[in-house]
Amino acid sequence: MPHTYQFARPALTVDIVVFGLDEDDLQVMLIQRDLPPFEGEWALPGGFVHVEETLEEAARRELVEETGLKDIYLEQLYTFGAVERDPRERVVTVAYYALVNLEGHDVQASTDARNAAWFPVSDLPKLAFDHQQILDAAHARLRGKVRYQPIGFELLPDRFTLRQLQRLYEVILDRELDKRNFRKKVLAMEIVKETNEIEKDVAHRAAKLYRFDKRTYDRLMKQGFNFEI
Amino acid sequence: MPHTYQFARPALTVDIVVFGLDEDDLQVMLIQRDLPPFEGEWALPGGFVHVEETLEEAARRELVEETGLKDIYLEQLYTFGAVERDPRERVVTVAYYALVNLEGHDVQASTDARNAAWFPVSDLPKLAFDHQQILDAAHARLRGKVRYQPIGFELLPDRFTLRQLQRLYEVILDRELDKRNFRKKVLAMEIVKETNEIEKDVAHRAAKLYRFDKRTYDRLMKQGFNFEI
DNA sequence: TTCCTTAGTGTGTGTTCGACACCAATATGG
DNA sequence: CCATATTGGTGTCGAACACACACTAAGGAA
Numbered sequence: 001m002p003h004t005y006q007f008a009r010p011a012l013t014v015d016i017v018v019f020g021l022d023e024d025d026l027q028v029m030l031i032q033r034d035l036p037p038f039e040g041e042w043a044l045p046g047g048f049v050h051v052e053e054t055l056e057e058a059a060r061r062e063l064v065e066e067t068g069l070k071d072i073y074l075e076q077l078y079t080f081g082a083v084e085r086d087p088r089e090r091v092v093t094v095a096y097y098a099l100v101n102l103e104g105h106d107v108q109a110s111t112d113a114r115n116a117a118w119f120p121v122s123d124l125p126k127l128a129f130d131h132q133q134i135l136d137a138a139h140a141r142l143r144g145k146v147r148y149q150p151i152g153f154e155l156l157p158d159r160f161t162l163r164q165l166q167r168l169y170e171v172i173l174d175r176e177l178d179k180r181n182f183r184k185k186v187l188a189m190e191i192v193k194e195t196n197e198i199e200k201d202v203a204h205r206a207a208k209l210y211r212f213d214k215r216t217y218d219r220l221m222k223q224g225f226n227f228e229i
Numbered sequence: 230m231p232h233t234y235q236f237a238r239p240a241l242t243v244d245i246v247v248f249g250l251d252e253d254d255l256q257v258m259l260i261q262r263d264l265p266p267f268e269g270e271w272a273l274p275g276g277f278v279h280v281e282e283t284l285e286e287a288a289r290r291e292l293v294e295e296t297g298l299k300d301i302y303l304e305q306l307y308t309f310g311a312v313e314r315d316p317r318e319r320v321v322t323v324a325y326y327a328l329v330n331l332e333g334h335d336v337q338a339s340t341d342a343r344n345a346a347w348f349p350v351s352d353l354p355k356l357a358f359d360h361q362q363i364l365d366a367a368h369a370r371l372r373g374k375v376r377y378q379p380i381g382f383e384l385l386p387d388r389f390t391l392r393q394l395q396r397l398y399e400v401i402l403d404r405e406l407d408k409r410n411f412r413k414k415v416l417a418m419e420i421v422k423e424t425n426e427i428e429k430d431v432a433h434r435a436a437k438l439y440r441f442d443k444r445t446y447d448r449l450m451k452q453g454f455n456f457e458i
Numbered sequence: 459t460t461c462c463t464t465a466g467t468g469t470g471t472g473t474t475c476g477a478c479a480c481c482a483a484t485a486t487g488g
Numbered sequence: 489c490c491a492t493a494t495t496g497g498t499g500t501c502g503a504a505c506a507c508a509c510a511c512t513a514a515g516g517a518a
Contacts, residue, residue, distance in 0.1 A: 002234065003235075003237045004231045004232065004233045005238070006232075007280075010241055012241060049239060050236075051312075052312060052319075054311055055310035055321065056310075076308065079284060079308045079323050081278070081285075081323070090281075092241060092278070147377075148376075162496090162497090163495080163496075178476070179497085180497085180498070180499080183497080184498095203484080203493090204483080204484060205482070205485090205497085206483080207497085224376075226455070228455065390465090391465090392465080407508075408465090410506075410507065410508085412466080412467085431464080432463070433462075434516085435464090436464075437465085437466090
């Protein structure tokens with residue numbers, strides 16, 4: 001069923017940078033390509049935008065198809081339109097980034113006959129197309145955003161310890177933070193609430209579990225704040 | 230010369246929100262449409278992306294064609310992809326925003342047989358398509374960005390007074406700032422340099438003219454800073 | 459020369475940032 | 489059961505910064 005237009009049109013795709021938090025690493029979900037070009041190389045999940053779906057719908061659809069991930073935090077990153085970024089033809093891609101916590105979501109590493117896997121951002125394989133550039137942009141955005149928005153909670157399980165939250169920030173910012181100052185700051189902005197529960201099955205003193213205060217969280221998410229920790 | 234593809238493709242356009250600074254208002258450049266749909270209504274400058282040009286090239290080309298503006302500060306804003314945003318067919322648009330100073334650039338209000346004009350953001354006509362939404366997003370971005378990047382200098386002439394700079398910030402942030410604290414802060418970050426010149430033709434004490442220190446400016450532009458004034 | 463308008467300048471107070479060290483609780487292993 | 493290893497949890501002090509605030513200086517206009 002061919003479609004004809006008066007002027008040539010670039011193809012339009014979405015690509016998604018999915019960040020996940022491991023015990024001590026920031027990870028990214030990659031797909032091994034089973035078709036040329038770049039056959040066998042690793043690439044970001046993504047695909048063509050259908051005419052009857054929005055960009056975000058396309059991103060969510062591709063995520064489910066290729067990785068099984070759904071109902072996750074997703075945000076538009078940037079649109080990449082270099083003329084030669086795909087060797088076959090002109091392809092413009094709208095990049096999104098996603099945050100998931102590796103414990104909560106059931107990640108089917110392989111669906112759609114493709115090979116999917118997590119890689120630590122600090123040790124990535126060579127990526128197809130300009131996907132390294134897209135990933136760098138997403139990482140930079142994450143680092144920048146964390147300073148003025150309470151982003152990143154999506155990377156943690158529902159109940160978490162303050163230590164986990166701190167490590168999240170340390171991994172994203174790539175530097176160590178002072179424990180006392182961190183706790184002071186986080187508690188002061190009232191973004192988390194103590195629960196009655198404590199950690200289980202740890203070989204040391206168990207930490208209290210916290211959860212976000214959704215109200216404060218959403219408010220700060222909108223108006224921004226200053227997290228120069 | 231028709232072009233045929235196996236699957237239907239959305240059309241791809243760029244739209245540009247051009248901000249300019251008047252004596253006391255933040256303004257936006259709009260184009261009056263001479264074709265349906267929305268014939269006669271005002272819209273953002275923009276147009277189709279050609280297959281052999283990048284997105285930014287398309288934005289700059291359309292700006293020259295429709296407003297005569299060139300060599301200006303331009304930054305990608307967001308990509309809008311709602312299915313029904315154009316009543317004719319599926320059109321995805323990559324929005325950019327631009328900053329110019331109204332004194333420096335020779336703005337041909339009308340080129341390309343179209344009617345172009347500046348409007349204060351506080352008093353806009355009804356806009357075609359979803360352009361009001363795009364404009365709101367650009368305005369929000371400008372307000373947000375001004376807090377952590379020395380953006381906005383592009384809105385001023387080459388030499389300017391600190392009073393002008395302050396009014397720029399006041400207009401963007403939409404609140405009054407303390408003169409002494411403002412000057413203290415701006416001078417402390419060494420982003421501007423005093424010149425030997427002073428204002429001319431003013432009916433009161435003439436102010437010193439300043440210009441940016443390009444080195445500091447570019448550095449802060451990259452690494453960001455904190456402008457919670 | 460008087461008046462009007464904007465330019466230009468400094469201090470003090472409260473708040474926040476950032477550096478820094480020790481005891482508490484629990485599991486493990488001898 | 490005692491020792492040890494590991495992480496949890498807490499407070500203070502000095503420095504830097506944010507913010508509120510009011511008067512004199514300069515120049516043109518009437």
